[in-house]
Amino acid sequence: xxxxxxxxxxxxxxxxxxxxxxxxxxxxxxxxxxxxxxxxxxxxxxxxxxxxxxxxxxxxxxxxxxxxxxxxxxxxxxxxxxxxxxxxxxxxxxxxxxxxxxxxxxxxxxxxxxxxxxxxxxxxxxxxxxxxxxxxxxxxxxxxxxxxxxxxxxxxxxxxxxxxxxxxxxxxxxxxxxxxxxxxxxxxxxxxxxxxxxxxxxxxxxxxxxxxxxxxxxxxxxxxxxxxxxxxxxxxxxxxxxxxxxxxxxxxxxxxxxxxxxxxxxxxxxxxxxxxxxxxxxxxxxxxxxxxxxxxxxxxxxxxxxxxxxxxxxxxxxxxxxxxxxxxxxxxxxxxxxxxxxxxxxxxxxxxxxxxxxxxxxxxxxxxxxxxxxxxxxxxxxxxxxxxxxxxxxxxxxxxxxxxxxxxxxxxxxxxxxxxxxxxxxxxxxxxxxxxxxxxxxxxxxxxxxxxxxxxxxxxxxxxxxxxxxxxxxxxxxxxxxxxxxxxxxxxxxxxxxxxxxxxxxxxxxxxxxxxxxxxxxxxxxxxxxxxxxxxxxxxxxxxxxxxxxxxxxxxxxxxx
Numbered sequence: 001x002x003x004x005x006x007x008x009x010x011x012x013x014x015x016x017x018x019x020x021x022x023x024x025x026x027x028x029x030x031x032x033x034x035x036x037x038x039x040x041x042x043x044x045x046x047x048x049x050x051x052x053x054x055x056x057x058x059x060x061x062x063x064x065x066x067x068x069x070x071x072x073x074x075x076x077x078x079x080x081x082x083x084x085x086x087x088x089x090x091x092x093x094x095x096x097x098x099x100x101x102x103x104x105x106x107x108x109x110x111x112x113x114x115x116x117x118x119x120x121x122x123x124x125x126x127x128x129x130x131x132x133x134x135x136x137x138x139x140x141x142x143x144x145x146x147x148x149x150x151x152x153x154x155x156x157x158x159x160x161x162x163x164x165x166x167x168x169x170x171x172x173x174x175x176x177x178x179x180x181x182x183x184x185x186x187x188x189x190x191x192x193x194x195x196x197x198x199x200x201x202x203x204x205x206x207x208x209x210x211x212x213x214x215x216x217x218x219x220x221x222x223x224x225x226x227x228x229x230x231x232x233x234x235x236x237x238x239x240x241x242x243x244x245x246x247x248x249x250x251x252x253x254x255x256x257x258x259x260x261x262x263x264x265x266x267x268x269x270x271x272x273x274x275x276x277x278x279x280x281x282x283x284x285x286x287x288x289x290x291x292x293x294x295x296x297x298x299x300x301x302x303x304x305x306x307x308x309x310x311x312x313x314x315x316x317x318x319x320x321x322x323x324x325x326x327x328x329x330x331x332x333x334x335x336x337x338x339x340x341x342x343x344x345x346x347x348x349x350x351x352x353x354x355x356x357x358x359x360x361x362x363x364x365x366x367x368x369x370x371x372x373x374x375x376x377x378x379x380x381x382x383x384x385x386x387x388x389x390x391x392x393x394x395x396x397x398x399x400x401x402x403x404x405x406x407x408x409x410x411x412x413x414x415x416x417x418x419x420x421x422x423x424x425x426x427x428x429x430x431x432x433x434x435x436x437x438x439x440x441x442x443x444x445x446x447x448x449x450x451x452x453x454x455x456x457x458x459x460x461x462x463x464x465x466x467x468x469x470x471x472x473x474x475x476x477x478x479x480x481x482x483x484x485x486x487x488x489x490x491x492x493x494x495x496x497x498x499x500x501x502x503x504x505x506x507x508x509x510x511x512x513x514x515x516x517x518x519x520x521x522x523x524x525x526x527x528x529x530x531x532x533x534x535x536x537x538x539x540x541x542x543x544x545x546x547x548x549x550x551x552x553x554x555x556x557x558x559x560x561x
Contacts, residue, residue, distance in 0.1 A: 011442030020167035050091030082107035083172025084156035110153035149174035166200030202392035206400030209408035266308035311352025322356030332361035
């Protein structure tokens with residue numbers, strides 16, 4: 001298996017007749033999935049998603065793929081193919097369309113409905129093409145064929161991309177549930193047919209490659225939810241992704257059985273479920289859904305709240321409920337169900353919310369203590385089936401952290417794919433398919449692009465480091481006025497601190513030392529304000545480190561009087 005090298009250089013020109021594949025996200029993380037295929041000077045984008053921030057990225061709302069690689073080639077993009085409607089595959093589309101609004105968006109009916117609603121909020125009217133399984137469409141030099149796959153959202157598609165350089169089969173996110181709620185299974189007959197035709201590069205979902213066996217069927221969740229509903233004494237709050245239509249369907253069915261009403265909580269949940277119901281993907285039992293404004297008219301034992309926030313997102317409904325910052329409250333007798341899996345990196349945030357809800361007296365049901373969620377991704381047994389059915393010439397694991405990609409590559413080797421034909425690439429690594437062989441040929445920049453409020457890409461890693469210091473170590477500002485002629489201290493120094501446990505009187509011990517060093521610097525001929533500020537920063541920094549065992553952010557201010 002070929003590994004990317006940290007010292008990869010930018011790739012050379014694409015050889016004539018070759019196909020280039022560059023993942024700008026999704027390889028080395030669970031999120032911001034985006035692949036760019038290039039052939040004969042034209043580009044095809046597969047997915048364009050976001051990554052959600054972790055605890056060490058304070059203030060960040062979303063993380064986007066790095067569009068710099070294609071920013072000056074927007075006119076070369078034939079289309080953006082969207083495999084399904086989850087945020088980690090469609091969430092960055094509005095930001096890419098800001099660079100060129102008329103790029104055709106290609107996807108299933110539900111996927112396009114979700115992205116159109118999102119784009120409306122960004123005041124973008126997209127060009128769209130709805131496709132379904134079995135459909136073949138041509139975009140410039142790329143011929144695409146779409147294949148039904150089963151996932152945790154309806155209408156997911158894999159895509160076969162045919163070019164003169166070879167055929168690429170991209171699974172998107174998928175599993176092989178044989179008893180799906182909507183009866184739509186992953187089309188292994190189509191996979192076999194495409195395998196007979198010849199798959200030169202198989203780009204496969206890696207998320208569950210470390211998990212042995214087969215992913216549990218969604219149908220097994222229904223009876224568990226039913227038993228939890230039967231035992232619930234007061235209100236029930238269910239947290240899930242805002243696009244998990246299958247899970248919401250099971251909640252609606254359980255609520256109807258137990259004569260409860262369901263209210264959707266969270267703007268994205270309300271929007272997506274309205275779309276799913278209007279398009280027929282969500283079957284709503286009669287007289288089951290009520291508006292959130294009507295919940296005060298119902299007894300707690302008649303109520304189910306379907307909310308966002310299953311990943312512990314600070315501003316999502318469930319986190320706000322746990323922090324008593326929401327119109328909905330929970331307490332003793334209430335039941336909260338986390339009906340989704342943990343995204344790697346979100347564990348601390350989720351457990352913080354679980355602890356907060358438990359502290360309020362709620363009974364919290366989650367994946368660790370009840371089977372209230374199953375994964376939407378194929379486990380190792382399913383991936384082995386796919387490799388044996390498709391028999392690809394080359395394999396490039398996608399969608400997952402490094403450990404997932406490596407495990408997926410090892411599965412391919414077990415089924416007979418030569419180890420040298422398994423390409424383990426990370427974000428930004430460039431892979432060329434030449435004469436039927438996939439090889440790493442270089443790398444392009446693929447940094448995290450942070451969205452913070454209305455700013456996109458303006459936050460740097462250095463600024464994030466400053467935020468982490470502020471949150472962990474505190475902040476000290478120190479002020480002094482000096483004589484413009486002599487440099488002698490005429491006022492101050494004064495210290496103010498924030499985020500420090502110590503009383504500000506503790507700084508009285510260092511103020512004489514600061515004044516002394518400023519005076520000494522002035523006598524030595526230093527009158528430059530910037531140099532005097534650095535003197536103050538150095539003295540206070542050393543003292544805080546040795547005396548307080550802290551490394552706060554220090555802002556020195558020197559003015560001339």
